[in-house]
Amino acid sequence: MSFEQLGLSTDLLRAISDQGYVNPTPIQEQAIPVILEGKDVMGGAQTGTGKTASFTLPMLQRLQIHANTSMSPAKHPVRALILVPTRELAMQVHDSVKTYSKYSALRSAVVYGGVSIDTQIDIVRSGVEILVATPGRLLDHIQQKTLTLAKVEVLILDEADRMLDMGFLPDIKQIIQLLPEHRQNLMFSATFSPEIKKLANKLLQNPVLIEVAKQNSVSELITHVVYPIESSKKQELLIHLIQRENLQQVLVFTRTKHGADRLAQRLKRHEITSEAIHGDRNQLQRTQALDNFKQGLIRVLVATDVAARGLDIEELSHVINFELPNNPEDYVHRIGRTGRAGAKGLAISLVSKEENNLLIEIEKLLGIKIKTEQIDGFELKETRIHDSRKSTISEEQRNKRGGLSKQSKKPHSFVKHSEKVVHFNKEVMTRNAKRGDNKVDDPLFTQPYISKYADVNALIEESSGLNKKNTHRQISKRPVPALFISPAINKQKKSEAS
Numbered sequence: 001m002s003f004e005q006l007g008l009s010t011d012l013l014r015a016i017s018d019q020g021y022v023n024p025t026p027i028q029e030q031a032i033p034v035i036l037e038g039k040d041v042m043g044g045a046q047t048g049t050g051k052t053a054s055f056t057l058p059m060l061q062r063l064q065i066h067a068n069t070s071m072s073p074a075k076h077p078v079r080a081l082i083l084v085p086t087r088e089l090a091m092q093v094h095d096s097v098k099t100y101s102k103y104s105a106l107r108s109a110v111v112y113g114g115v116s117i118d119t120q121i122d123i124v125r126s127g128v129e130i131l132v133a134t135p136g137r138l139l140d141h142i143q144q145k146t147l148t149l150a151k152v153e154v155l156i157l158d159e160a161d162r163m164l165d166m167g168f169l170p171d172i173k174q175i176i177q178l179l180p181e182h183r184q185n186l187m188f189s190a191t192f193s194p195e196i197k198k199l200a201n202k203l204l205q206n207p208v209l210i211e212v213a214k215q216n217s218v219s220e221l222i223t224h225v226v227y228p229i230e231s232s233k234k235q236e237l238l239i240h241l242i243q244r245e246n247l248q249q250v251l252v253f254t255r256t257k258h259g260a261d262r263l264a265q266r267l268k269r270h271e272i273t274s275e276a277i278h279g280d281r282n283q284l285q286r287t288q289a290l291d292n293f294k295q296g297l298i299r300v301l302v303a304t305d306v307a308a309r310g311l312d313i314e315e316l317s318h319v320i321n322f323e324l325p326n327n328p329e330d331y332v333h334r335i336g337r338t339g340r341a342g343a344k345g346l347a348i349s350l351v352s353k354e355e356n357n358l359l360i361e362i363e364k365l366l367g368i369k370i371k372t373e374q375i376d377g378f379e380l381k382e383t384r385i386h387d388s389r390k391s392t393i394s395e396e397q398r399n400k401r402g403g404l405s406k407q408s409k410k411p412h413s414f415v416k417h418s419e420k421v422v423h424f425n426k427e428v429m430t431r432n433a434k435r436g437d438n439k440v441d442d443p444l445f446t447q448p449y450i451s452k453y454a455d456v457n458a459l460i461e462e463s464s465g466l467n468k469k470n471t472h473r474q475i476s477k478r479p480v481p482a483l484f485i486s487p488a489i490n491k492q493k494k495s496e497a498s
């Protein structure tokens, strides 16, 4: 199928062609016609499937009737709101919006936290039809009356599962209250937990369900390998691997922000250029670290899952899990950075005994037993219970075999199994249900996102200018726990239920 057959306008086709895209990806093929018809969509797709274009292109086409060149901000109200979990993803999605709307007069902007709000205020006040935003910063703008959402026609939640994981649910609920009732809703998520299904049920009207797995040609090229190692020797082993294989561009994942910082420092002391990217680093530092890595100025980017989510780093040959993620789905997200665009990829995990259970969960999700190997000087006597496929490889043997990437003669493919991640399937849902309340146990989320906006009614009144006098008392600055449901919403839910 070609893009022309999807019913897209000439301007959009031109923008697509400028990008060098020849054919739509599976999610684009399925989602574009449905979104053009104005239907709600629940999309199961990960980064790397072309999902951003799948919602951006039809959204731009539907909004084209509003395109105008007036200088008046009133002529450019927000018509499409795209909510995303992280700043990096916000920037990437906005880049896509700009790319595909380059031949249109529609205006767009991006707002996210961690940077000064002032510049954003000026841009947003001048009027934009398409707004990409992280939920917290969007509410800041609403409180400051920088913008109103009264004219929104399309709401898009991108990486909805991650937004819930990060504790954005209260903010999302508040934002939804500020939108017109009649609108199109599009929700994209890599996984379908019961929480996601609940949100989808509340938000979407007769949605069309569209699910795609990552493209097979990409995923088949990834080889997985596990090195059992004591926690205390992980840094040493990592340095050994990087130096011996002369790795020039490697993404390393840690579970905690401090861990990422410590590791980046240690690598630097061994003259391996590296930087850490995580939620505590400001926007400039994160963007700079990513640019340096992409340009090859640093060899190692040490990242936490949250910071790395959505990063579009292409042609990465190695991803190393310095620590396994608590959620097996994050393993799939992590290694999705490699094996892209037809390039071969190697996903290495350094696994301590304490992480064995996490490894088992990951193997269950992928449906494979990951090959376990050891390196001379870094052996762990007792590796895994029931692991019969352990092999110790000496330096000599390794050299004969031509280095790391040839260790697994028959690369394991996780293609078929990655489909499990995106399908409504019992196994994944049961696991998610079991995981349920554990989110706060994840070291990544020990400091969950805390909504500043506890009182939805106050915010609605405030943003519509109805309650100017009582502003300070009405808007609660009291921190609320993540996943807090405001009394107003609870009340509404109860009355809905009764």
Ligand code: AMP
Pocket (backbone or CB within 6 Å): 020, 021, 022, 023, 024, 025, 028, 046, 047, 048, 049, 050, 051, 052, 053, 312
């Ligand atoms: P996404 O899943 O939206 O993060 O997109 C992943 C990458 O695929 C981005 O670098 C896009 O520019 C690229 N892409 C999106 N659609 C297509 C297409 N139809 N053909 C080739 N590349 C595409």
